[in-house]
Amino acid sequence: MPSIDSVKVAVRVRPFSQREKDAGSQCVISVNANSTSICDPKNPGHVKTFTFDLAYWSHSGFLKDEDGRLVSTGSDSRYAGQREIFCDLGQGVLDSAWQGYNATLLAYGQTGSGKSYSMIGCGADRGIIPIMCEELFKAIQNQEQNKQYQVTFSMLEIYNEQVIDLLSKTKKRGGLKVREDHQQGFYVDGLKQVPCDSYAQIERLMEQGTKIRTTASTSMNVTSSRSHMVITIQFKQIFLDEEITKQSVINLVDLAGSERQKSSGSEGDRLREGTHVNLSLTMLGNVISALAEMAVGKKVLHIPYRDSVLTKLLQSALGGNSKTIMIAAISPADMCYEETLSTLRYAERTKKIKNKAVINASPTEKLIRELKAENNKLLSRLAGLTNSGKAVAAETKELQCLLAENERHTQTIQVTWESQLEEARKEWEQQYAAITQERRMMETFPYLLNINEDPQLSGVLKHFIQDGASDVGQSTSNAIVLKGLGIMDKQATFTNTDGKVAITPWDKSTVIVNGVPVTVKTKLQHLDRIILGSNSAYLYIGPPAERTNEDLLRYDYDFFQSELAAADGFSVDKLGAVSNKDGKPDPSVLAVFHDYIKLMPLVAEASQMSEELKKDLKFELKVKNLASSDSRGYDLQKEIIVKVMHKITKQVWVWSKAKFINRKFLMEELYQHFLDGEDVHVEQDSDPFWDPVEVIHLGSAHIWLQSLAYCMKLEEQTELLNFEGQEEAIVLINVVPCSSDGRAFEEDDMVIDPLELLGRQIDFQIHIVQCLGVRWLRDDPDRGIQIGYRFYDLPRSVYTKPVWKNVNPKIEERTRFSAFTVSHDFLNYLQKNALIVDLWGLQEGCTELDCSLQGCSVTSEGTIIVDSPKDLNAYDVSLDAPNQMSKLYMKLLKLEQETELLRDINRALREENIFLKEQLKKWDTGHHENKNMKPPHKWTIKMTKPPLSSEGTDQLCRHRTSYDSEFAKALKVEDNLQMLRLFTERQSCMLKDFGEQLESSICKLKNDVALIVKKKRESIAYSKH
């Protein structure tokens, strides 16, 4: 009878990572019994709760014990450590295996969420797999004698749909094949299955597998977080008396990071569907969804197990003959909210899946008899096909496969376990000797220790620097053979003279020591950081005499990259991290810094791949300051972009971070084919290195429009700055107010108060005169430029005509504008905003920017109409922005009005206060001039607008009306200085209140502007695609 169980799901919340701590992250997860709640950081009232079989809090309440293990701080701590996780989950898997059920344990979650930590562990904190293997052998030793136990171990990796045997030193091109067997289901053909009879053997095998994984990851230049690792333990119990065999297959799966397509970077790219890297994970999601639907009674015709390697291998685990557990590993940080929510939803679907596990028990001899009988049947069918002459090639092939498979099966059963074990033991002894030898060498020689992005793969490889000279490089003739991107046949030479080690790079090879590229012989010190080629990182461990007790874990991958960035002049300080109140750097700047550090090696790798594949592209990381596009000049945010340049044609592209990451995976795929010696020619359309030539945004200038509000001419000569703050060119631009017939205004036409313009018509001309010293053209004289700007409520930007091949292009373009009935908002815009003038770079083959005025309201004389009453709506529609945008815009206008009024009140109060203080001083010094005292000029504020809508401001305004009389009262009593003082103090308080209110209003306004700019950009991007 099958046991019908749902997949068991457990959630585990890890501690904050360093990055999350640096960024001042908040914890958005709470765990209560077996329910897990997640709170939306943008909407704290919005909490979603999920209930799973188990939920583990490993986020806080722990300390490190003397063995380096994380343990609970005491009885009041809810911390769940590795042992607790094993006891619930690992022990459950073992129990199932003892009963003869197949069992599967899957770890799912985003990159860095703690999957490998739970499955494999870290240092002394061993994870479920090692503990489980140890417990299995402990239990075997305690069993009775009339049973035989057979344990085999295999370890594989699936990367980009290729299966790599992690226990085999020889790599099969294209990976191992997954085949199907009518009894066994899908299996990996040729996968090494090593018989083991002790935990020590398994420990060594895992070490060996991790080494192979690390070597593959560095030489193939792929990140391990994109690959799945599957450890399979076949556990057989042969009951000698009853001649019965119980067998269980235990699959332990550490899945690839589950980043959704969005954040893994494929959005908005021409080649977004191209990569296979995540295919297995996507298909796993499809299988889980289909099974979950089936479990709730929906009709599902097909479960797509066959669509990927991983789903084939997990067929029995999901919906089949297996007891299955999934660990959903999650980060507690607010910055991971979306990913964590997605993981929890995934887990929720998974828990619905129903499995039908059976005890795999069969009489040993019977199994062999059955296989033989079936083989006979197959043989006669095969003969029939050939004799009748109707042999269909495909069917014959299939039957032959089945036959071979059955033969293989029969043989496996018949070859005695003991002889297999003996063979494995010999191999194991050889390896053990090698490991012992390695340990001895570690005690004698200095060596290089590999540092990998994945902490699991760091410190796994050791390369010893023996006495004398040792060459290092890709060629097998070197004393130290290192494969990796950008590593040459001969990269460098290490010299070890009496324990003094130095490195000498070979010509043109990249060797970086402690972040600094070296070209000559350089002495090494214990714990120096060495990068060879584009990104192979090693920690130098000096000879034993030099070694200290320092914690090596400090020198992780991020340490190497930060050091590299710092040596390059890039640091958090340089990014302009303004310390906030608690003295910590601004979290958003820190996030940009971390992005930079993460992308730095990827960019170096992309450049190297481009070189080897002869694509002639150079990739460079840049930090873009978004403030340059904010019309108020506020420092909004920074983001990372990648500048791509063709080394020969000098064409330039600008890629977003997301686009670069997507392309990088596609480049890796192509590069892999190249390494395998395959043809790497791809059509332009699917080439990850190719993109159509585009117009490049070079820089912008802010032209403040305030003078227009006073009908004053503005003649500007200003720098166009790029996003790094460097000058790209100088632009000469005039903004000239004029009459409706085009006559430029003279000084007499100026207005004293902009409010005079309210309701009137205003005409003006924007005259772009010239650009001077355009850097874009200094770099390549065949290029061209266009200038664009967007004024107030225009639905589109106005572009000048292109000018090519001129470093100081004369533009001489005049555009007339007219606002028929000047509105308050328009006046506000003129007074507080700048016109953002953008410089665009044209390059050969790109499409020039459309300089027509299509979409704008233009009079028959060619004057563009702005500030027309219906324009607010038109503005929204033209942007195709959601309703929310217009609401935000209205809110902003209202806030602007409120702020303006508050400013006026504040100004008046300030004057009033100064006046009062002066009076007080005069009294104090005996110069009492009561009779001449007059209230200041702006004593009473004219309320041209109704009082502010907020209650607080209403109150303030009501107070104001009684000031005059109160003040007069105070002055009447000449000697009552006290009263006047009191009055002044009250006024000061009031002023402070106003100030605060004004501040908060401005702050609110700033946020709204930031939001609007963001929305605008989103909708522009949206309308472009």
Ligand SMILES: Nc1ncnc2c1ncn2[C@@H]1O[C@H](COP(=O)(O)OP(=O)(O)OP(=O)(O)O)[C@@H](O)[C@H]1O
């Ligand atoms: N429960 C935990 N307690 C302490 N540290 C943890 C815990 N879970 C994860 N970590 C730490 O967080 C980091 C990332 O964890 P891990 O390598 O397991 O992530 P992962 O999910 O396997 O990521 P990837 O998908 O990239 O392989 C590691 O340094 C690990 O030691």
Ligand SMILES: [Mg+2]
């Ligand atoms: Mg991992």
